[in-house]
Amino acid sequence: MTDIKDLFIILVSSSLVSNVVLSQFLGLCPFLGVSKKTSTAAGMGTAVIFVITLASAVSGVIYKDVLQRFHIEYLQTIVFILVIAALVQFVEMFLKKAMPALYEALGVYLPLITTNCAVLGVALTNVQKEYGIVTGIVNGFATAVGFTISIVILAGLREKMEHNDFPESFKGMPMVLLTAGLMAIAFCGFSGLL
Amino acid sequence: MNKAGERLYNGLIKENPTFVLMLGMCPTLAVTTSAMNGLGMGLTTAAVLAMSNLIISLLRKVIPGKVRIPAFIVIIASFVTVLQLLLEAYLPDLNKALGVYIPLIVVNCIILGRAESYAYSNPPIPSLFDGVGMGLGFTFALTCIGAVRELLGAGEVFGYRIMPDSFTPIGIFVLAPGAFFVLAALTAFQNYLKITKERVGKDAGKIQSGCSEDCMNCGNKGCSRRFYDPDAEDHGWETLEKPAEIKASEIKASDKCTEEPAPKKTIETEEPVIQDLIFIDLKKGGK
Structure with a gap:
């Protein structure tokens, strides 16, 4: 049995200390691409939390009950990517039918998430670190929360910087990357937490 | 042969996936802590890219248009798994250094991008060379970025001391923030x-x-x-x-x-x- 203390440590370390974007570089595309406005960034973050938590639950169950039972662990990459792609499609269809309000809010972001390498990354990390299903779900949730925290902060900074006067070559992408670098330095400070 | 050469040139210089098209940024940032890691990651990706391009091109008349993306993903994921097992067996150190980024080659947009935009509509031999060219272009870019980061962060390139002893390594360049700074300089x-x-x-x-x-x-x-x-x-x-x-x-x-x-x-x-x-x-x- 995993006790609460272990789960809490995973929660802090996955969301802050080894932040998925700023120290592991997973999910960079949405991080850089959907961070122009705080509201859209928050929407993307919510959708990512939803999908990653669900995906780590499903992939955890499949790994335990199918892959390990039949000793075909080496197929994990293929199985996980297909499961995630199917899951995202399914979630999208389900939300469209059952919860139109939520679909309105998250629908735009869902197709983008399939290609978000953070989802596959979390599923694989859970297997690599031999987390159980509950621990895996907590890890997935914490990772996604870390993603949301950093994308919302970056969006806030970008809104502030939008009309600042940069050298022409640094306008746009380079400035965003520099900001992300400075945020990464700040997040290094969290390593003292554990 | 002319065509093969043109494809290689296209991948290496004209449409270099990292420097020109800015694709596949996750591995570019994550594994370029040293020139050696960059080279290893680049060559692994190149192998997957070449093989998947070849197979997809051979199967292009068999795969129906509507399910082509899942089909591409399965082909790519199979090659990634093969490569991962080979690395585990023969280059365990590199496999350990690259870690989770090896299976993540599956979601590297360069590979799916080439499958979709070239291999699915072209004959096998040019597709193979397209994959090799793009892969080598990616390898070249990763090795360069890795070399710069290693040089600034540790004073070495491929493990050989380059900088004079008086040079104090700027440690941050081999850490996560350094990757963002190097890429910022590149895009600027x-x-x-x-x-x-x-x-x-x-x-x-x-x-x-x-x-x-x-x-x-x-x-x-x-x-x-x-x-x-x-x-x-x-x-x-x-x-x-x-x-x-x-x-x-x-x-x-x-x-x-x-x-x-x-x-x-x-x-x-x-x-x-x-x-x-x-x-x-x-x-x-x-x-």
Whole structure:
């Protein structure tokens, strides 16, 4: 049995200390691409939390009950990517039918998430670190929360910087990357937490 | 043979996936802590890219258009698994250094991008060389970035001491923030080239200014969002975040992006636009 203390440590370390974007570089595309406005960034973050938590639950169950039972662990990459792609499609269809309000809010972001390498990354990390299903779900949730925290902060900074006067070559992408670098330095400070 | 050479040149220089198209940024940032890691990751990706391009091209008449993306993913994921097992067996150190980024090659947009935009509509041999060229271009870029980071962060390149003893390594360059700074410098340089080109009046539409602009306003042949999402246009991205101004060259590029599969001639008959005169000379010499 995993006790609460272990789960809490995973929660802090996955969301802050080894932040998925700023120290592991997973999910960079949405991080850089959907961070122009705080509201859209928050929407993307919510959708990512939803999908990653669900995906780590499903992939955890499949790994335990199918892959390990039949000793075909080496197929994990293929199985996980297909499961995630199917899951995202399914979630999208389900939300469209059952919860139109939520679909309105998250629908735009869902197709983008399939290609978000953070989802596959979390599923694989859970297997690599031999987390159980509950621990895996907590890890997935914490990772996604870390993603949301950093994308919302970056969006806030970008809104502030939008009309600042940069050298022409640094306008746009380079400035965003520099900001992300400075945020990464700040997040290094969290390593003292554990 | 001429065609194979042209494909290699295209991947290495003209449409270099990292320096020109800005694709596959996750591994570019994550594994380039040293030149050796960059080289290892690049070669692994190149192997997957070449093999998957070959197989997809051979199967292009068998795979129905509607399920091509899942089919591509299965093919790519199989090769990634093979490569991962080989690395585990023969190069355990490299496998450990690259860690989770080896299986993540599956979601590298370069591979899916080439499958969609080239291999699915072209014969096997050019597709194979297209994969090799793109892969080597990626390897070249990763090794360069890795070398710069290793040089600044540890004073070494490929483990050999380069800097004099008086040089204090700037440790942050091998850590996560350093990756962002190096990439920022790279994209700033690219913007600079683009601005200078536009001032002279040349078409610089091919040079991407980073993935950030592309997902909104995709000028990128390989942008993987399109593949999962056939009606990306109807999703209201344009109304969500309207880009401030769209240049004519970008519109042209994004139109190209939506055609699926990309017609052969957009790749084949394009005039060399971004490379310098030296490169054009090289190409003529090669022929």
